[in-house]
Amino acid sequence: MPYFDSASAAPLHPVARQALLAALDEGWADPVRLYREGRRARLLLDAAREAAAEAVGCRADELVFTPSGTHAVHTGVAGALAGRRRVGSRLVVSAVEHSSVLHAAEAHAASGGSVTEVPVDRLGAVSPDGYASALDPTTALACLQSANHEVGTVQPVAEVAEVCGAVGVPLLVDAAQSLGWGPVEGGWSLLTASAHKWGGPPGVGLLAVRKGVRFAPQGPLDERESGRSPGFGNLPAIVAAAASLRAVRAEADAEAARLRVLVDRIRRRVARLVPDVEVVGDAERRLPHLVTFSCLYVDGETLLHELDRAGYSVSSGSSCTSSTLTPSHVLKAMGVLSEGNVRVSLPPGTTAEEVNGFLEVLPRAVSGIRARLGVPEAQEADPVAESVELDALGLRCPQPVIELARAIGTVPVGGTVTVVSDDEVARLDIPAWCAMRGHAYVGEAARPVGVAYTVRRLR
Numbered sequence: 001m002p003y004f005d006s007a008s009a010a011p012l013h014p015v016a017r018q019a020l021l022a023a024l025d026e027g028w029a030d031p032v033r034l035y036r037e038g039r040r041a042r043l044l045l046d047a048a049r050e051a052a053a054e055a056v057g058c059r060a061d062e063l064v065f066t067p068s069g070t071h072a073v074h075t076g077v078a079g080a081l082a083g084r085r086r087v088g089s090r091l092v093v094s095a096v097e098h099s100s101v102l103h104a105a106e107a108h109a110a111s112g113g114s115v116t117e118v119p120v121d122r123l124g125a126v127s128p129d130g131y132a133s134a135l136d137p138t139t140a141l142a143c144l145q146s147a148n149h150e151v152g153t154v155q156p157v158a159e160v161a162e163v164c165g166a167v168g169v170p171l172l173v174d175a176a177q178s179l180g181w182g183p184v185e186g187g188w189s190l191l192t193a194s195a196h197k198w199g200g201p202p203g204v205g206l207l208a209v210r211k212g213v214r215f216a217p218q219g220p221l222d223e224r225e226s227g228r229s230p231g232f233g234n235l236p237a238i239v240a241a242a243a244s245l246r247a248v249r250a251e252a253d254a255e256a257a258r259l260r261v262l263v264d265r266i267r268r269r270v271a272r273l274v275p276d277v278e279v280v281g282d283a284e285r286r287l288p289h290l291v292t293f294s295c296l297y298v299d300g301e302t303l304l305h306e307l308d309r310a311g312y313s314v315s316s317g318s319s320c321t322s323s324t325l326t327p328s329h330v331l332k333a334m335g336v337l338s339e340g341n342v343r344v345s346l347p348p349g350t351t352a353e354e355v356n357g358f359l360e361v362l363p364r365a366v367s368g369i370r371a372r373l374g375v376p377e378a379q380e381a382d383p384v385a386e387s388v389e390l391d392a393l394g395l396r397c398p399q400p401v402i403e404l405a406r407a408i409g410t411v412p413v414g415g416t417v418t419v420v421s422d423d424e425v426a427r428l429d430i431p432a433w434c435a436m437r438g439h440a441y442v443g444e445a446a447r448p449v450g451v452a453y454t455v456r457r458l459r
Contacts, residue, residue, distance in 0.1 A: 001311040002354040006197075007149055007177060007290055007345035008315055013199030016244035020201060023236035031235060032223060041235055048242035055245045056175075056191060056208050057183040063208045064225040065238050069176050069194025070100040072205035075217070075228060076172050076190045077104040080141045081113065083214035084170070088138025089113035094126045094145065094155070095333035098174055101143050102329070114138075123282040124153035124334050132163045139169050146178040150317050150330040150343060151281030152290035154178070158186030170213050177287060179206075180248045181256055189213045195241035198248050199348070203234055204241040248348070255348050256288035262346060262355045263291045273363045276436060278337045290345040292317070294331070295366050296433060297375040297398050297405065298340030306365040307342075312358050316341045326424045337432035338425055339398040340366070373398065376406045383412040392421040393450050400426045401433050408439065408457055415457050416442065422450035430455065 003011065027044040029037035046060075053060040066072040081091060091108050093101055095117045105115045118130040131142060142164050147154045157173055164171040170189030178184065180198030184191060190213060195204035207228060209215050221227040248255075267279050276296035295303070300316045307314055317328030317338065327338035344358070388407050392400040400421040407417045419430060427444065430453045434441040442454040 001313065002350070002358065003313045004344045004346060004350075004358070005313050005315045006347035007343065009196045009202065010180075010199040011347050012201065013244040013247055013348075015247035016200050016240040019243035020236050020240035023239040027235040027239055030232065044239050045233075045235055048239045051242040051246050052206055053208070055179070055183065055242075055249055056193070056206065058191070058208045058210065061226075062210055063206060064228045065233055065241075066205035066207050066225075066229040067203060067231075067233075069174075069192060069197070069205040071229070072192035072194070072207040073098070073100040073172075073174060074104050074107075076192050076207050076209070077101070077108070077141065077143065078218045079209070079215045079228065080170055080172060080190055080213065081108060082216035082218055084140040085216075087140050088136075090116065090136065090139040092116045092118060092131065092134045092139055092142040092169075094118045094120060094143070096120050096124055096126075096148055096150075096330045097143060097145055098149055098176065099329075101145070101174055105143075120333050122334055122336060124148050124151045124280070124330065125282060125285070126155055126160065128156055128159040128163045131160045135164065135167055135169055139167075141172060142169050143172045143174065145174040145176075146184045147287050148281070148330060149177050150328060151292045151334070152177075152287040152345075153282040154285045154287065157184055157188065161186035161188050164189075177290075180245065181252050181288065182249070190215075195237070195244070198245055200241035200244040201237040204237050251348065259346050259348075259350065260288040262350060262352060263289060263344075265352075265355060266291050266344060266359065267293075269359050270362065273359065274366050277366075278432065278436060280331070280334065280336045287345075289347070289350075290343065292341065292343045294337040294432075295340030295342070296337065296436065297370050297373060297402050298366055299369060299373065299398060300338075300340050300342075302369050303340055303342065303365060306369065307358075307361065310361040310365065312361060315343045315345075317343065327428050332428055335428070335431070337429055337436070339401065339429050373402060375402055376409075383415060384410050385415070387411060387416045387418070389418040389452075390420065392419050392423070392426070395421065396423050397425045397429065401429050404430065404433060404455065405437075408437075408455070411457050413457050413459060416454050417457070418452050418454045420447055420450050420452045426453055427451065 029041040031042040031045045053063045172190040173188045176194045179193040191208040193206040196202040222230040279293040331338040431441040440456040
């Protein structure tokens with residue numbers, strides 16, 4: 001059964017497995033102890049730190065291991081903000097950061113700090129000018145992911161780091177999705193990553209803090225990991241994480257070239273094989289193994305279940321797969337279609353046969369779901385009114401858009417259809433439907449219950 005969700009967690013690399021088993025025998029003792037078992041463990045820890053630092057592109061004494069990538073982000077953000085509290089309390093982040101960064105930003109705002117979000121374009125990329133506009137003399141820290149975890153768009157980190165450096169603001173880079181493919185270029189100040197994203201074991205994160213960056217660790221401290229990540233670390237997992245990072249980086253160029261061809265095939269053929277689909281993210285500046293697309297008139301959760309039954313494991317940013325019924329913050333910030341969203345992220349070793357099999361299964365799965373949901377065919381009937389209002393209250397994604405598609409043929413060209421919905425995703429998907437179907441989105445207006453979204457028929 002092909003596993004196509006390596007952006008969530010990559011399969012354990014063979015080198016990681018070998019290193020983990022060996023370290024269980026040799027690295028079980030406390031590396032701060034001076035007896036021989038402790039010294040042996042310390043040698044393993046030092047070697048792992050040197051290997052990880054080489055891959056990151058920093059000094060070994062600038063890097064610490066943490067219990068997870070999320071822990072690394074929270075520690076890095078809190079420590080950098082505390083270290084620069086005399087400068088100010090402003091935190092600048094992009095609108096598409098990983099939830100770990102946004103949660104850290106929420107905690108900062110709750111404690112009295114201020115947070116500024118930098119918007120992205122429809123491809124999911126920030127602009128250096130956007131960061132330049134967001135920075136001011138009270139800015140303590142800026143954060144930017146190296147590549148987006150949902151759509152794969154690579155961010156202009158080097159350019160943003162130059163903008164931040166020009167005004168003395170440190171830049172924290174979340175490199176969780178990209179570090180296995182190569183080092184992060186540019187003058188970043190702090191960097192975080194997570195081992196299970198590149199084929200290492202879960203439960204290991206990296207935090208690098210450049211010399212000269214003001215940093216004040218928060219919470220109780222101890223003598224381990226420079227006081228930045230207290231507690232007895234999982235040394236066998238750390239050894240396996242560093243060994244696998246070195247291994248995947250040695251394979252990265254060849255594997256990236258091979259997977260990019262397969263992803264390009266998915267991008268092209270999905271657009272041809274599936275009607276009413278939007279492939280999102282940058283087609284060029286992107287991670288080599290990841291592609292995301294959204295399908296009109298499709299329940300995202302049902303689509304994922306259908307693909308799983310067919311033997312393909314994928315993930316989604318669709319509101320239809322969420323208990324909150326709100327679209328992914330990434331898709332929302334980009335302003336792209338969210339319903340029927342599928343993220344395919346190919347692990348190393350994925351074959352062309354597996355990708356071709358997926359492309360055979362996907363159109364049938366989408367067509368079957370649309371048929372069950374009653375998606376209308378193109379209507380040739382004569383219009384019945386200049387304007388129509390639909391009560392879609394209580395209907396959830398993708399039903400409000402399906403009701404809109406049914407009604408658009410009942411008004412003449414130039415007529416309007418208004419959909420009243422209390423589903424948050426309608427604010428995103430109705431304008432996206434208009435763009436895809438060639439109609440004009442007029443706007444929205446609050447109602448006592450829900451929101452009214454108005455569309456003008458253009459053809």
